[in-house]
Amino acid sequence: MPPYDKHLFICTNQRVAGHPRGCCADKGGMEIRAAFARGLAERGLKGKVRANKSGCLDACEMGATVVVYPQGVWYLGVTLKDVDEIIEQSIVAENVVDRLAATPEKWAELQEIRQATNAKKE
């Protein structure tokens, strides 16, 4: 039996100002992580669900990035106002918040953003 029913990884990576990829810390990563921890505790889920800070999850341009296991659902563009919905839909229930979940189209968009950024550097 794993120690937690669900495990969230919330990117709080900080990069230097002006970095072309940006970072989740500049998009509220630390505050989002704190809001998840608070929201889980308020629902009596402390010890059952863990909200971990993580380093870069490599979706920086579309952050803030949150991953929920064991489902392996990636959420992109997460803001503070999304935290309660993710907890209710993806932690308490077994649903997915579709409007935030990564899709093949969103991953393709991320690659396009990266290629455009790299082209500017060349």
Ligand code: FES
């Ligand atoms: S800085 Fe958060 S995914 Fe890279």
